[in-house]
């Protein structure tokens with residue numbers, strides 16, 4: 001009896017196997033929709049030395065594992081972000097881009113940087129990889145942002161997998177050698193070495209309208225030649241406020257201090273072939289490999305569930321206080337009893353474009369939104385505008401039906417990655433209704449009202465001098481997640497910041513901290529008589545190594 005039963009099991013398995021191997025059944029398998037999409041391998045691109053990057057060690061930036069203790073970031077976490085604990089010297093990082101090329105011992109092929117056509121290199125790279133992306137936007141087809149042509153630009157139908165990095169410049173910006181090293185590193189590491197997953201642009205604000213850049217091609221070119229160094233002209237896109245006034249006649253102002261996203265919204269409108277747009281200021285530095293860093297933020301954000309993502313994003317994550325990120329997630333969940341912001345926060349002025357949740361927050365097991373790209377990646381925690389005590393823009397809101405009672409959140413600084421659909425939603429609302437709130441609140445609040453995914457990934461951040469972390473948790477977060485205080489974190493660091501600049505101005509990522517520049521200067525150009533910042537490592541040969549992180553601000557102007 002037993003043998004008969006076994007025999008039937010074996011015959012059954014044999015039939016399954018036969019079915020699997022029959023040509024007809026395998027064809028059926030292949031036709032399954034998820035098996036349909038061809039997989040294109042990235043095609044290696046050419047670097048500034050005229051060689052394929054894979055074949056040119058002079059162009060390569062390779063982080064090193066020194067196998068020495070790594071400086072532990074008190075805020076954020078390399079591990080949680082899957083960011084490697086590697087090191088680089090200034091020569092490894094910037095040598096490929098000309099750092100040290102005035103010295104006898106520069107051991108790379110020298111480049112005539114003025115004659116590198118970065119727009120062309122990026123365009124060729126994208127064109128070669130076009131199968132993978134579907135549609136490519138050419139960097140060097142400039143002058144496309146023009147006053148409202150009176151028709152609606154076509155919205156993209158599908159994702160391309162590409163991200164634009166939009167660097168924000170202005171007319172009289174004085175591009176120091178260090179700025180050029182930084183911009184080259186962004187183009188090569190993020191753009192070319194990923195075979196075009198990113199493309200770098202320089203969006204230049206022409207502050208004096210007298211240049212009349214929209215009057216004629218010749219005017220535009222004259223301004224380009226006057227204000228943008230030769231090397232950067234092929235990646236530059238110029239605008240002046242005429243453009244913003246023309247597109248957004250109803251908004252209360254067009255000044256970039258209040259409306260830093262308007263030019264980016266229009267950029268997205270004119271370059272709809274990108275899924276996402278990183279807005280970077282020229283004073284941001286990546287001490288590791290740029291693409292590894294940006295990819296890590298993207299991957300972390302994509303894996304995050306939507307449930308309580310806004311509340312988690314309001315905290316500065318402190319591993320020694322919160323445990324692992326999973327522990328931290330459970331803590332927030334316990335505080336909120338499974339609740340929190342769930343789908344769009346409705347306001348009368350906006351019809352949400354984001355997906356509607358099914359069921360309640362309590363019913364969701366942290367799976368909604370997992371695997372979905374974030375619409376907004378913030379680089380600092382997001383705060384509740386209505387709770388701020390000394391934020392100068394707190395009550396600055398125009399053309400909303402409920403005025404200052406409109407729920408808003410802000411994430412400063414305005415260094416973010418935003419999705420096309422988020423920028424398009426802000427664009428429509430500003431163009432049609434003139435809905436106006438300050439820069440730092442714009443994309444975060446539109447994401448809130450539209451039910452779009454917001455994530456603040458735990459970027460590693462250091463502080464000098466390091467303070468007691470329990471105190472810092474109270475200072476930034478208002479202490480551990482705690483039901484009586486409400487949903488979002490609430491500490492003086494963000495809500496009553498002005499009296500405490502002495503504390504906030506000690507971080508490696510803050511809008512006004514001198515620590516980043518101090519690290520960066522000592523990395524590139526150490527002074528004998530200056531003490532090395534504690535996160536840098538000097539080896540036996542006197543070389544200075546920096547850990548893998550993002551610094552802001554490192555000003556040259």
Ligand SMILES: *[C@@H]1O[C@H](CO)[C@@H](O)[C@H](O)[C@H]1NC(C)=O
Nearest residue numbers: 050051052053054055056057
């Ligand atoms: C790689 O570089 C070597 C030496 O410069 C050259 O001979 C070779 O043709 C290059 N290969 C490719 C595929 O470009």
Ligand SMILES: *[C@@H]1O[C@H](CO)[C@@H](O)[C@H](O)[C@H]1NC(C)=O
Nearest residue numbers: 120123124125127137138141
């Ligand atoms: C974009 O750039 C590629 C490569 O440089 C070129 O082949 C293509 O014709 C350009 N397309 C447009 C629309 O300018």
Ligand SMILES: *[C@@H]1O[C@H](CO)[C@@H](O)[C@H](O)[C@H]1NC(C)=O
Nearest residue numbers: 210211212215216218219222
């Ligand atoms: C802009 O173009 C117009 C018309 O071609 C010309 O008259 C004017 O002088 C130009 N302005 C500048 C600042 O170049």
Ligand SMILES: *[C@@H]1O[C@H](CO)[C@@H](O)[C@H](O)[C@H]1NC(C)=O
Nearest residue numbers: 321322323324326327328330
């Ligand atoms: C973090 O979570 C793990 C697994 O659930 C648990 O063992 C550990 O005690 C938690 N740590 C903290 C600090 O809560």
Ligand SMILES: *[C@@H]1O[C@H](CO)[C@@H](O)[C@H](O)[C@H]1NC(C)=O
Nearest residue numbers: 474478479481482483484485
């Ligand atoms: C929550 O935090 C506030 C502010 O730190 C504190 O006053 C309150 O006692 C805390 N409540 C609980 C239940 O821990």
Ligand SMILES: *[C@@H]1O[C@H](CO)[C@@H](O)[C@H](O)[C@H]1NC(C)=O
Nearest residue numbers: 310341384386387486487488
């Ligand atoms: C922001 O604060 C207001 C007023 O206290 C509150 O109603 C709202 O729920 C808070 N928003 C979030 C997302 O916590």
